Amino acid sequence: MSDETDKRREARSYLIGLGLALALTLPVFALVAWDLAPRMTILWVTAIAAVLQIAAHLRFFLHIRLKGQTREDLHLILFTTLILLLMGGGTIWLLWNLHTRMG
Known part of the structure; x- marks a missing residue:
């Protein structure tokens, strides 16, 4: 049951x-x-x-809940956030750099 x-x-x-x-x-x-x-x-x-x-x-x-979660879950969330920020920030930086060079 x-x-x-x-x-x-x-x-x-x-x-x-x-x-x-x-x-x-x-x-x-x-x-x-x-x-x-x-x-x-x-x-x-x-x-x-x-x-x-x-x-x-x-x-x-x-x-994944923030209340009562294990330390491993918190590390997973923080690492994923870091990777996403690096990928997103790197993409924006690269495209902005190309935009300034082309203009």
């Missing part, structure tokens, strides 16, 4: 995560596709939705 309850709880968690992911993705796509708002508003909405999307994925798909 406990195993069946755990499976239901996990399936419910995935379905909630899927619903949140769709709710955070589809409106942003609509804003961009149909140009429904000014450019800066779209950028801010996209950035906020992206941060919320990350939190939803960590909570509902990876089952």
Whole structure:
């Protein structure tokens, strides 16, 4: 009985995560596709939705909670954040450098 309850709880968690992911993705796509708002508003909405999307994925798909987690989970989150910042920052730096050289 406990195993069946755990499976239901996990399936419910995935379905909630899927619903949140769709709710955070589809409106942003609509804003961009149909140009429904000014450019800066779209950028801010996209950035906020992206941060919320990350939190939803960590909570509902990876089952990582900040309360009561082990040190290894914290290291995993911090290392992943570092790698993403290095990749994103490096890409932006590289493209900006190419832009200044071409102009």
